[in-house]
Amino acid sequence: xxxxxxxxxxxxxxxxxxxxxxxxxxxxxxxxxxxxxxxxxxxxxxxxxxxxxxxxxxxxxxxxxxxxxxxxxxxxxxxxxxxxxxxxxxxxxxxxxxxxxxxxxxxxxxxxxxxxxxxxxxxxxxxxxxxxxxxxxxxxxxxxxxxxxxxxxxxxxxxxxxxxxxxxxxxxxxxxxxxxxxxxxxxxxxxxxxxxxxxxxxxxxxxxxxxxxxxxxxxxxxxxxxxxxxxxxxxxxxxxxxxxxxxxxxxxxxxxxxxxxxxxxxxxxxxxxxxxxxxxxxxxxxxxxxxxxxxxxxxxxxxxxxxxxxxxxxxxxxxxxxxxxxxxxxxxxxxxxxxxxxxxxxxxxxxxxxxxxxxxxxxxxxxxxxxxxxxxxxxxxxxxxxxxxxxxxxxxxxxxxxxxxxxxxxxxxxxxxxxxxxxxxxxxxxxxxxxxxxxxxxxxxxxxxxxxxxxxxxxxxxxxxxxxxxxxxxxxxxxxxxxxxxxxxxxxxxxxxxxxxxxxxxxxxxxxxxxxxxxxxxxxxxxxxxxxxxxxxxxxxxxxxxxxxxxxxxxxxxxxxxxxxxxxxxxxxxxxxxxxxxxxxxxxxxxxxxxxxxxxxxxxxxxxxxxxxxxxxxxxxxxxxxxxxxxxxxxxxxxxxxxxxxxxxxxxxxxxxxxxxxxxxxxxxxxxxxxxxxxxxxxxxxxxxxxxxxxxxxxxxxxxxxxxxxxxxxxxxxxxxxxxxxxxxxxxxx
Numbered sequence: 001x002x003x004x005x006x007x008x009x010x011x012x013x014x015x016x017x018x019x020x021x022x023x024x025x026x027x028x029x030x031x032x033x034x035x036x037x038x039x040x041x042x043x044x045x046x047x048x049x050x051x052x053x054x055x056x057x058x059x060x061x062x063x064x065x066x067x068x069x070x071x072x073x074x075x076x077x078x079x080x081x082x083x084x085x086x087x088x089x090x091x092x093x094x095x096x097x098x099x100x101x102x103x104x105x106x107x108x109x110x111x112x113x114x115x116x117x118x119x120x121x122x123x124x125x126x127x128x129x130x131x132x133x134x135x136x137x138x139x140x141x142x143x144x145x146x147x148x149x150x151x152x153x154x155x156x157x158x159x160x161x162x163x164x165x166x167x168x169x170x171x172x173x174x175x176x177x178x179x180x181x182x183x184x185x186x187x188x189x190x191x192x193x194x195x196x197x198x199x200x201x202x203x204x205x206x207x208x209x210x211x212x213x214x215x216x217x218x219x220x221x222x223x224x225x226x227x228x229x230x231x232x233x234x235x236x237x238x239x240x241x242x243x244x245x246x247x248x249x250x251x252x253x254x255x256x257x258x259x260x261x262x263x264x265x266x267x268x269x270x271x272x273x274x275x276x277x278x279x280x281x282x283x284x285x286x287x288x289x290x291x292x293x294x295x296x297x298x299x300x301x302x303x304x305x306x307x308x309x310x311x312x313x314x315x316x317x318x319x320x321x322x323x324x325x326x327x328x329x330x331x332x333x334x335x336x337x338x339x340x341x342x343x344x345x346x347x348x349x350x351x352x353x354x355x356x357x358x359x360x361x362x363x364x365x366x367x368x369x370x371x372x373x374x375x376x377x378x379x380x381x382x383x384x385x386x387x388x389x390x391x392x393x394x395x396x397x398x399x400x401x402x403x404x405x406x407x408x409x410x411x412x413x414x415x416x417x418x419x420x421x422x423x424x425x426x427x428x429x430x431x432x433x434x435x436x437x438x439x440x441x442x443x444x445x446x447x448x449x450x451x452x453x454x455x456x457x458x459x460x461x462x463x464x465x466x467x468x469x470x471x472x473x474x475x476x477x478x479x480x481x482x483x484x485x486x487x488x489x490x491x492x493x494x495x496x497x498x499x500x501x502x503x504x505x506x507x508x509x510x511x512x513x514x515x516x517x518x519x520x521x522x523x524x525x526x527x528x529x530x531x532x533x534x535x536x537x538x539x540x541x542x543x544x545x546x547x548x549x550x551x552x553x554x555x556x557x558x559x560x561x562x563x564x565x566x567x568x569x570x571x572x573x574x575x576x577x578x579x580x581x582x583x584x585x586x587x588x589x590x591x592x593x594x595x596x597x598x599x600x601x602x603x604x605x606x607x608x609x610x611x612x613x614x615x616x617x618x619x620x621x622x623x624x625x626x627x628x629x630x631x632x633x634x635x636x637x638x639x640x641x642x643x644x645x646x647x648x649x650x651x652x653x654x655x656x657x658x659x660x661x662x663x664x665x666x667x668x669x670x671x672x673x674x675x676x677x678x679x680x681x682x683x684x685x686x687x688x689x690x691x692x693x694x695x696x697x698x699x700x701x702x703x704x705x706x707x708x709x710x711x712x713x714x715x716x717x718x719x720x721x722x723x724x725x726x727x728x729x730x731x732x733x734x
Contacts, residue, residue, distance in 0.1 A: 001242030006293030009235030011301030016227035017321035033183035039205035070125035095139030105138035112163025156595035250344035262357025278345035282337035290330035403621035404665025410614035412673025435571035445582035459572030460485035471516035478550030505540035511689035
């Protein structure tokens with residue numbers, strides 16, 4: 001148990017801290033910007049005004065523009081024409097460093113290059129806004145802005161379809177470089193910096209995105225938070241239960257060896273010598289298990305999880321991190337083991353040899369309230385015996401219940417996570433969205449071409465865009481969804497009940513409403529990321545969406561804001577495999593579901609580990625406490641055997657008591673597991689909205705595992721009852 005507790009704590013903790021340490025090192029080495037100012041007016045006067053804010057310490061202009069690479073599937077490649085490559089720098093893996101004076105070279109996303117079979121020295125062509133440029137690949141690498149890089153219609157990176165590239169500003173195919181992004185580093189609070197920027201330059205920039213709101217930074221931060229919560233919560237249960245196991249184990253050992261202790265005392269052994277002997281029981285085992293856990297935990301668990309995450313997140317280093325807290329926890333366990341061992345041995349060391357050489361006297365139990373009722377005598381012997389035994393040995397009963405509570409809470413949490421992920425999939429892809437095919441509209445497609453495709457596939461035209469939303473108390477990045485039809489899209493509330501958003505209403509997702517601290521009737525303002533036109537909107541409804549946090553409205557309401565309705569996707573219930581000139585790419589629901597499941601694979605690994613460790617915990621807890629129970633009532637069992645009780649009846653006695661304690665611990669463990677589950681999902685970040693609950697699919701497998709293990713452990717004592725030496729057990733009391 002000591003090994004298991006430290007193994008999980010150091011392993012999951014090392015994995016979570018490793019994610020944080022690796023990405024922070026990556027951000028530091030590449031000097032990731034603290035914020036991004038999007039503006040078409042990035043001239044010298046604008047830069048001077050940003051500098052005069054007082055908090056700005058460093059800035060760099062870029063042209064960031066989407067292009068299509070010259071391949072058959074027209075992959076999207078985001079180009080960065082950089083002024084000096086000092087902020088959010090290109091991280092070189094192979095080739096030569098980015099040369100700001102090299103107008104003929106391009107430094108390409110290594111993941112994209114690998115997917116396309118490109119190498120340093122190859123040429124690649126990009127098309128954007130009427131320009132076509134052909135560049136030689138001078139280097140391959142990563143970028144801190146693209147740790148997580150996906151298209152707007154996917155959750156899983158597909159580097160065959162998406163990538164990025166860095167070029168010198170001298171490579172831009174125009175005499176005038178139209179800078180549109182200003183990367184900045186600044187001192188102080190981002191909200192204060194945003195206020196200063198708005199005060200001095202309001203109207204001259206489209207938006208300001210602080211680092212924590214950047215899509216890649218934010219999502220990876222959410223992953224770290226979720227893993228750190230697992231590292232903080234689950235090992236605590238293991239460690240607490242392992243200490244309880246040690247306490248009951250030492251109690252059982254002392255009880256079983258009373259006669260030997262009494263003989264040693266009678267032969268002149270000092271109490272100090274005896275105590276030191278029993279201190280070594282807990283000390284060496286816990287020390288050995290803790291050291292082994294410290295070594296193997298960070299070696300095994302991070303590798304299992306990182307192997308899954310490396311295909312979704314791109315960083316140059318994936319190494320587990322070490323924390324002194326791992327050693328502190330292991331040292332605390334060793335100290336607790338000494339204290340527990342001392343407590344267990346001290347009581348018998350204070351006894352006289354003439355007393356300790358005899359078996360421990362049975363606990364006395366007075367007649368309780370229940371035994372005074374008339375129905376008491378009508379109860380079976382099994383029930384009455386177990387009730388009195390539990391009263392006499394209430395400490396053992398308490399330890400058993402606490403141990404089962406720990407096991408149950410972990411299993412409830414593990415199966416709750418499993419169910420939550422499955423329910424999220426059901427909610428997002430079946431209850432809310434009813435399409436089979438999503439057609440991504442080409443940027444150059446005309447409205448008539450889009451309408452023609454939509455009519456042919458019997459689809460609905462939808463706008464999906466990234467927006468910035470601001471309330472009096474907060475500003476967040478989110479999504480905008482504008483729908484034209486309602487057959488293929490059904491918004492829901494927090495209870496997953498369908499709701500109707502009328503043509504004159506604007507609805508905000510519940511998660512976004514909580515982050516902005518707004519409700520129905522409040523006013524917010526928002527703008528599309530590539531536009532500086534802010535729209536003031538009153539919130540008419542609140543919907544719940546598990547995967548998309550932002551606002552939604554009808555086509556009619558969108559046009560009321562005097563905005564141009566240009567659909568970005570077409571969804572249809574048909575399975576479309578035909579090519580259209582107006583359609584850039586096609587995404588199918590099943591592929592999106594598969595991608596989502598793969599994206600959550602790291603969570604599945606942790607869930608399966610939890611189920612395994614919780615089951616091991618249950619076996620150890622129930623076996624240890626069952627053994628303690630057997631030792632404590634060995635004399636009573638022998639007496640009952642002499643009185644004619646068969647082994648089957650005695651086994652039933654122990655099983656009944658075991659099931660009582662298991663049932664009580666199970667019932668109390670469910671709300672604890674439910675609480676841990678809710679705390680975990682609350683730490684999952686801003687991207688997902690989940691309503692965790694302990695349903696029958698969570699409770700049933702937990703009950704099956706818990707009670708099955710309880711019964712199996714009880715059956716393990718059948719041979720002990722059958723082979724019990726009644727003469728030795730009874731004569732030992734004389």
